[in-house]
Structure formats: C-alpha cells, structure tokens
Amino acid sequence: MRRRRSQTESLEERPSEARAARTDRPSRYKRTMPKTVLVLGATSAIAQAWMRLLAPRGASFFLAARNAAHLDSVAKDLATRGATAVYVETADLDDTAGHVALLERAVAALGDVDCALIAHGVLGDQAAGERDFAVAAASLQTNFLSTVSLATWLANYFAAQYRGSLVVISSVAGDRGRKSNYIYGSAKAGMNAFLDGVRNRLDREGVQVLTVRPGFVATPMTAHLPQGPLFATPDAVARDILHAIEHRRDVLYTPWFWRWIMALVRMIPEWKFKRMDL
Amino acid sequence: MASKPKAPVFESWGRYPKLDVRVEPLFWTDEYPRGTRLPPSVLAVGMGRSYGDVCLLEGGTLLSTLGMDRLLHFEAATGLLRCESGVTLDQILRFAVPRGWFLPVTPGTKYVTVGGAIANDVHGKNHHVAASFGNHVPRFELVRSDGSRAICSVDENPEMYHATIGGMGLTGLITWAEVLLRPIASRKIRYTAIKFSGIDDFLAISGSSRSECTMAWIDCISQGRAFARGIYMQGDYSEVLEPKKASPKPRLSVPFDFPSWALNRTSMRIFNGLYYRKQLRRQVTGLVDYEPFFYPLDSVLHWNRIYGKRGFLQFQCVIPWRYGRDGILAILETIAESGMASFLAVLKVMGEIPSVGLMSFPQPGITLALDIALKPEVTFPLFERLAEMTRELGGRLYPAKDACMTGQQFRSFYPQWEQFAVYRDPAFTSAFWERVTADA
Numbered sequence: 001m002r003r004r005r006s007q008t009e010s011l012e013e014r015p016s017e018a019r020a021a022r023t024d025r026p027s028r029y030k031r032t033m034p035k036t037v038l039v040l041g042a043t044s045a046i047a048q049a050w051m052r053l054l055a056p057r058g059a060s061f062f063l064a065a066r067n068a069a070h071l072d073s074v075a076k077d078l079a080t081r082g083a084t085a086v087y088v089e090t091a092d093l094d095d096t097a098g099h100v101a102l103l104e105r106a107v108a109a110l111g112d113v114d115c116a117l118i119a120h121g122v123l124g125d126q127a128a129g130e131r132d133f134a135v136a137a138a139s140l141q142t143n144f145l146s147t148v149s150l151a152t153w154l155a156n157y158f159a160a161q162y163r164g165s166l167v168v169i170s171s172v173a174g175d176r177g178r179k180s181n182y183i184y185g186s187a188k189a190g191m192n193a194f195l196d197g198v199r200n201r202l203d204r205e206g207v208q209v210l211t212v213r214p215g216f217v218a219t220p221m222t223a224h225l226p227q228g229p230l231f232a233t234p235d236a237v238a239r240d241i242l243h244a245i246e247h248r249r250d251v252l253y254t255p256w257f258w259r260w261i262m263a264l265v266r267m268i269p270e271w272k273f274k275r276m277d278l
Numbered sequence: 279m280a281s282k283p284k285a286p287v288f289e290s291w292g293r294y295p296k297l298d299v300r301v302e303p304l305f306w307t308d309e310y311p312r313g314t315r316l317p318p319s320v321l322a323v324g325m326g327r328s329y330g331d332v333c334l335l336e337g338g339t340l341l342s343t344l345g346m347d348r349l350l351h352f353e354a355a356t357g358l359l360r361c362e363s364g365v366t367l368d369q370i371l372r373f374a375v376p377r378g379w380f381l382p383v384t385p386g387t388k389y390v391t392v393g394g395a396i397a398n399d400v401h402g403k404n405h406h407v408a409a410s411f412g413n414h415v416p417r418f419e420l421v422r423s424d425g426s427r428a429i430c431s432v433d434e435n436p437e438m439y440h441a442t443i444g445g446m447g448l449t450g451l452i453t454w455a456e457v458l459l460r461p462i463a464s465r466k467i468r469y470t471a472i473k474f475s476g477i478d479d480f481l482a483i484s485g486s487s488r489s490e491c492t493m494a495w496i497d498c499i500s501q502g503r504a505f506a507r508g509i510y511m512q513g514d515y516s517e518v519l520e521p522k523k524a525s526p527k528p529r530l531s532v533p534f535d536f537p538s539w540a541l542n543r544t545s546m547r548i549f550n551g552l553y554y555r556k557q558l559r560r561q562v563t564g565l566v567d568y569e570p571f572f573y574p575l576d577s578v579l580h581w582n583r584i585y586g587k588r589g590f591l592q593f594q595c596v597i598p599w600r601y602g603r604d605g606i607l608a609i610l611e612t613i614a615e616s617g618m619a620s621f622l623a624v625l626k627v628m629g630e631i632p633s634v635g636l637m638s639f640p641q642p643g644i645t646l647a648l649d650i651a652l653k654p655e656v657t658f659p660l661f662e663r664l665a666e667m668t669r670e671l672g673g674r675l676y677p678a679k680d681a682c683m684t685g686q687q688f689r690s691f692y693p694q695w696e697q698f699a700v701y702r703d704p705a706f707t708s709a710f711w712e713r714v715t716a717d718a
Contacts, residue, residue: 028319045305045345069307073362081373220305220345 023086032246034115034165038062038106040150041095041120043070043220046169048077048239050117055081059172062087062113065120084108093120094142096149103153115165115245116154118147123221129183136183143187148194155198158207165208165245166196172213172253175262178278199250211251212241215258283664288340291582293589294652294681297336297709305345307362307453311425320423321708322451324364328398329592332446338707341451343393349373350454357459363393363418363452368576370457372524379459380515380568382414385581386624388573393452396457398678399638400445403491403513403572406629410640412443413633419669420457423705426452432634441701444635446677448711455511464520467491467513467571470563476506479605483510486629490514491571495627497550498610498619498648498706499543506610507554508625513571525569531579538586541651543617550621575622578694585651590620591681592641593664594647596628597673602644605671609646609664616660623648637698641675652696658682677710688714 037054039047040065052059055078065071068090075086087109091102107113124139147168158164173181174188192211199209216222216231232255240254253259268276288299301323310320319338326333334340343364351360357379359370366379368388374380384402394400397416401410408414411597417431420442430439442449443624470489489512496508505570510599575581582590593613597605606625615620624647628640661682668675674691675683689695699715 067306069308073348076350080349080352206564220303223303223305253496 006180025274032248033057034059034245036060036110036112036114038064038103038110038113038116038154040064040116040118041169043067043074044119044121044169045221045234046214046217046237046241047117047119048074051078052081052240053238053242055079055083058082058084060085060087060110062089062110064089064091064093064102064106066090066092072128076083093146093150094138096146099146099149100153101158103150107157112161113157113164115167116150116158118150118166118168120146121169121171121221123181124184126181126183139183140187140190141231143184144194147191151198155202155207159202162206165210165248166195166202167196167210167212167241167245169212169214170195170246172215172258172262174213176265176273180278208245208248208250210241210244210249210253212237212244213251213258213262214254215261288323288326288334289589290329290331290333290681291327292591292652292679292681293582293585293587294591295331295334295709297331297334297587299334299336299340300338301340301342302653303342303345304364304451306564307346307419310341310421310451310709311423318705319707320705322363322393322397322447322706324394325366325389327387327390327394328678329590330677330679331713332398333394334709334710335707336709343391343451346453349376353376357461358416358456359459360454360456361392363391363396365392366390367392367395370459370543374459375431375462375522376464376524378461378522380462382458382460383408384572385411385571387576389576392455392457393447396443396452397445397457397579399633399635399640400678401628401640403493403626404574405640406492406627407490407631409629409631410444410633410635410638412635412638413423413631414458415443416456416458418442419453420450421453421656422703427485427510437588438466438701440634440636440697442635444638445634445698445701446708448706450706458603462515462522464516464518465522465568466516466518466520466565467568468563469511469566469571470561471557472510472512472561474510475510475556477603480506480508480510480625483604485624487512493624495553496525496610496623496625497554498613498623499547499550499617501614504554505614506607509554509557511571511687513566516565528579529576532581532583536585537702538588538651538653541585542621546620553621583648588652589666590649590651591657591661592647592649592679593661594645594676594679595668595673596639596641596643596645596662596676597671598641598643601671601673605667605673606646608671609667612660612663612667613648613650616656618650618653618656618660620649620651636694636701637677638709639674639678641674643673647676680710682707685714685717689713689718 032191037059043065061078061083071088076087079086121143129136154166170191171188173185175194177185195209195211217234217237218231219234237254244252288301311544313335320341321335323333323340324342324343346364348360349361366388395411396415399410399412419428421427428435433561474483492512494508494510522612628643628645632641633640669687669690691703
C-alpha cells in the first residue's frame with residue numbers, strides 16, 4: 001500500500017515529468033523512465049549504451065569515472081544526443097573514503113536522483129590473484145567493497161525519498177565459482193547477496209533494487225577473449241536494463257537465456273562440478 | 279588468464295582476398311598509439327564494407343574503430359556534426375533525420391563509418407552537384423604512429439588534410455571528424471524512373487535531368503537489341519514539411535552462404551529481364567522513403583552471402599568524357615560477352631566539381647560499377663582485360679572496390695601516388711598498398 005502511495009506522491013511533486021516524456025511509448029513507461037540519473041563508472045560500455053537510451057528523452061546525468069578524457073567524450077556524446085544537463089566528476093571509485101562527498105555533490109547537482117547505476121568493475125587477473133592475495137584484494141575492493149560503500153549511502157538516500165531505483169551491474173560469474181575466474185566471481189557473489197538484502201530492506205520504502213547479471217558482453221573488458229555466439233552487444237544489454245527498470249524487476253539476467261544457463265549450472269552437484277573444466 | 283586469443287575472422291565485403299588478419303578494437307580516441315605494444319604495421323578499419331583489400335592487412339594489426347562511436351558536438355543552426363571516426367552513417371541518420379538533417383553525400387550503403395567514408399572519399403547519387411564525401415568534411419583529427427595528433431583542415435596542415443581524404447587510411451588514424459549535414463524537410467524523395475534502351479538514350483536522359491540525385495541500373499548481360507538497356511532513376515528531396523522519425527532496424531538477413539551455382543548466367547538473365555520489365559510504362563514517378571531510394575540493399579543484412587563462400591569482385595571504373603560513350607560501350611560489350619555480370623550494375627554521370635582528396639577516385643565522366651561472382655578461371659582474366667581497357671581509355675579504377683589491379687595500372691591511374699606516399703604514415707599500410715607498390 002505504502003509503496004503505491006509513495007509513487008503517486010512523487011509524481012504529484014513533479015508534474016512536469018509525465019509531460020516531458022516523449023509520446024511514442026505506451027503510457028505505462030512514462031512514469032518510470034528515469035529523468036535524473038547518477039552513473040558511477042560512466043565510461044563502462046554498458047553504462048554508455050544505457051545512457052544513450054535516456055539522453056534523447058532529455059534526462060540529466062551526473063557521471064563519475066576515473067579517466068577525465070574518456071569521461072569528457074562520454075559527456076559530450078550525451079549532451080549532443082539531447083541530455084538536459086551533464087555533470088562530470090573524475091573520481092577513483094576504489095577510494096571509498098571519497099564516496100560520501102562525491103554522492104552528496106551529485107545529489108546537489110542533479111537536485112534529486114531517480115536512478116543510480118553502479119557500473120564500474122574490473123575483470124582482473126585470475127592467475128595473478130591465485131598467487132598474490134594483494135591482487136585478489138584489489139579485485140574485491142573494486143568489484144565488491146566500493147559497491148557496498150556506494151550502495152549503502154544510496155540505499156539510505158532512496159529510502160528517505162521513498163522512491164528511486166538502485167541498479168548495479170553484477171555478473172553471471174557470481175552465480176557459481178569457477179576456477180577460471182572465481183576471484184571476480186566471488187566479488188560478484190558477495191555483491192548479489194548484499195543487494196538481495198538491501199532489496200529486502202527497501203521494498204517497503206518503494207525503492208527498486210535491480211541486480212543486473214549480464215553474460216558475455218562485447219566490451220573493452222572482454223575484448224581480449226575470443227568472441228563466441230554467446231556474446232551480446234552492450235546495446236542489447238542496455239535495452240534489457242531499461243526495460244527491467246521500467247517494469248521494476250529485481251534480478252535481470254541479460255540476455256534472457258543466461259537465466260536458464262545459470263539455473264542448469266547451479267543444479268550440477270558439487271562432486272561433479274569440481275571435476276569440470278570451467 | 280584468458281586462453282590464447284584467437285584471431286577473429288575479418289573479411290572485406292567482397293570476401294576476397296581471404297587473409298589471416300588480427301583485429302584490435304579501439305574504444306577511445308586516445309588509445310592509439312599509447313599503451314599498445316606497437317605492432318610493426320597497422321591499419322584503421324571500420325565496417326569493412328570496401329570490397330577488396332584496401333581494408334585488409336596481413337601480418338599486421340587492424341585497428342577496429344567501431345568502439346569510437348560518440349557524437350561530440352552538433353550545431354543545430356548550421357548542421358555541423360563532430361563525431362568520432364567509428365560512427366556509422368546509419369548512426370548519423372538515426373540522430374540527424376529526426377532533427378531535419380541528412381548526409382551531404384551518401385554511398386549506396388549506410389553501414390560505413392565516417393572514417394571509412396573519408397579514407398575512401400566515397401561518392402553518391404548526388405556527385406554531379408555535391409562532389410564526394412570529403413568535400414563536406416571541413417576538419418578532422420589525425421593521429422600518427424609517432425604519437426603526434428594534428429587537426430587537419432584547409433587552413434591547418436592542409437597537405438595532410440588533402441592526403442588523408444581518399445588516402446585509403448594510410449596517413450594515420452582519424453579519431454574524429456566534422457561533417458556538414460544538409461537540411462531536409464521530410465524523409466521522402468520525389469522519384470522518377472525512366473527506361474532507356476541504350477547508351478545514347480541514357481546520355482540524352484542524363485543530359486536533360488535536373489535532379490539532385492541520379493543513377494541508372496543497367497542490364498549488363500543482355501546482348502543484341504536489349505544491349506545496354508536500363509532504368510534511369512532520379513530523385514529530389516521532398517520539400518513538403520513532414521515529421522521525421524528514425525528508421526527501424528532491418529529485419530531481413532541472408533542467414534547462410536548461397537551455393538556457388540545459385541547465381542549463374544541463366545538466373546541472372548532472368549533476373550535482369552524481370553527487373554527491366556517490373557516497370558511497364560516508360561516513365562514512373564512517385565514519392566518514396568529515402569531508405570529504399572538510397573539504400574535498397576541495406577534492407578537485407580549480409581546480402582554478400584548470395585555470392586557464396588568464394589565471394590565476388592566488384593568492378594568500378596570512371597571513364598572521362600573524351601572517350602566516355604564509346605569507352606563505356608566497349609567495356610559493357612566485354613562484360614556482356616563474358617556473361618559473368620550480375621544484377622547489381624550501376625551507371626552514373628560524375629560531375630565537374632573536383633574532390634578535395636589527393637588520391638580521390640572521382641573525376642568527370644561516366645562511372646560504371648558492377649559485381650561479378652568469383653570464378654577464378656573466368657573472373658581474373660576478365661578483370662585484367664577490363665582494367666587494361668580502363669587504362670587505355672584514360673580512366674581509373676576505384677581502390678575501395680578493387681582486388682586485382684596491378685601496380686603498374688594503379689600508378690598510371692593515380693600518377694600522383696609518389697606525392698601521396700610522402701604523407702603515408704610509415705606504420706600504416708594495407709594489403710592493397712603492398713600489392714600496388716610492391717613492384718614500384
């Protein structure tokens with residue numbers, strides 16, 4: 001009950017929102033198309049593709065990423081495609097100490113935030129991580145701890161607003177540890193469990209928590225891997241993410257077939273799984 | 279951690295020659311040459327829509343620019359778009375058409391990148407009034423293998439500007455470019471199709487046409503009375519103001535390679551006969567969307583698979599006016615006698631406006647372009663003959679479509695090649711360039 005009321009309230013507060021939305025979509029979408037968007041790790045290929053879907057509809061963006069030159073070209077792209085406003089900040093998101101100030105500046109710039117996308121991450125060097133804990137710890141810092149830090153603040157922010165969408169890019173690699181990338185996978189598994197908990201906590205506050213679990217996506221992260229038929233484009237993943245936000249989904253496997261692949265992978269008994277080459 | 283990287287197969291649109299290439303994707307304009315273990319030779323490549331080997335390189339690295347696909351700035355008052363070089367013409371149209379702008383010049387496919395359009399200085403149906411693509415690119419940035427970055431325009435680094443346009447990607451990596459778009463009122467084209475019965479008929483119609491976009495489909499198979507018949511197509515942008523939506527994505531695709539016997543003399547004769555007769559009246563007019571008018575083949579993805587695994591060659595020459603009529607007739611006769619032509623043969627009059635590129639293909643005269651399926655024992659001798667005829671007639675072939683011309687022929691088509699070679703980046707080369715300069 002409370003959830004529905006809070007959504008209506010938010011619409012009444014911002015009557016221009018429904019009007020501003022373009023008319024070539026069914027009416028159901030207008031309400032949930034994010035208009036003020038915070039993106040952490042904005043130079044990630046999936047984040048860029050997703051933002052390109054929103055920019056022509058006049059969304060405003062606050063972008064944070066590590067590389068200033070890359071961030072600048074992403075910001076220009078969004079502005080050219082019709083974004084209402086694009087704020088950028090160069091930030092190393094591994095540095096959790098800077099998170100609170102960064103997020104506060106983002107909220108101050110945007111006014112309020114409809115949707116936050118946490119998209120930064122590194123695949124990391126599995127072989128090096130097996131030998132050296134420092135390498136594994138760095139992967140966990142980037143892929144897990146920094147997300148926990150950002151999501152903690154954002155969860156409280158959205159809870160206080162009784163609305164909003166927290167979207168985090170996880171991975172199918174978090175569904176089961178495999179010898180080829182279990183350090184990355186374990187960070188994503190931790191992230192998945194953490195987000196399940198946050199979702200459970202924030203459901204009654206009217207806040208959506210979306211865990212995005214992509215399979216293989218053709219991005220700079222995977223450019224060194226041989227590209228097989230299972231590879232999806234960032235555009236396809238981005239469309240799935242937007243659809244999942246509009247329909248207030250919880251966990252998104254993208255492309256869709258990964259839900260079934262991973263269901264099968266999870267069903268393999270451990271005595272068998274441990275002997276497999278995965 | 280990764281297993282050994284396997285070389286992805288990269289083919290040019292004609293699927294010949296088949297070379298063992300290595301592709302390294304670029305995602306940002308500052309990625310090359312910093313950081314990469316400098317490979318000895320590189321070549322920037324976009325969609326790989328050129329037909330022969332200008333976009334291939336054996337033993338080196340192809341730098342794929344498709345990840346550099348950002349729009350950097352758009353001036354709504356003038357139509358000046360600045361974008362990264364991996365942006366495709368399709369992406370530009372999706373952006374520009376709803377805003378009332380169109381490409382100043384477009385080739386017969388929109389699936390080419392801006393970088394590729396500059397490197398091959400592509401031309402389109404409006405060549406006689408708008409010249410080629412490079413004429414509408416006021417500025418771009420060029421990165422050289424020594425790490426230097428230079429903005430090139432008529433005023434800044436003019437020599438490099440002229441060498442890069444039509445420079446087949448050999449002068450360095452284009453990271454971004456500015457394209458001056460043209461305004462449109464609607465997606466529609468006012469279109470007229472006129473049947474012609476021979477080359478003189480074609481020249482008469484062409485001489486009296488005042489349209490902005492013109493080209494002709496020509497039957498290159500039939501001999502005798504039907505020889506050199508065709509359909510002349512002309513169009514102008516409709517001036518009736520209309521809402522303009524972006525195009526939908528194409529749905530059709532050729533899912534597999536056709537067997538090599540599917541396209542033969544008989545099936546091609548039947549196709550050409552039907553195509554000529556699809557229009558009963560001598561002249562048909564109408565209003566059509568720009569998609570079927572400019573990009574009839576783009577509606578079927580991977581259409582090159584109909585030529586089978588072996589691929590095909592494309593022949594495109596331009597013959598100057600001095601020998602234009604008789605030269606084209608002689609070439610058409612040679613092609614018709616061989617019986618090898620297919621259904622995609624195009625004839626067009628090229629205009630007088632000079633290209634800005636040093637090595638650009640267009641020159642005033644008549645240009646003929648057609649696909650020929652690859653049957654080694656017939657196709658190569660035919661191409662040798664056609665190239666030699668082109669040379670004798672004072673014309674030239676189009677490197678973007680070529681896989682066969684000899685070094686000697688290239689150097690007589692483009693006598694300015696030595697001047698151009700000075701501007702070539704020492705690390706940039708292509709299978710085409712290696713081929714035509716090997717014996718120099």
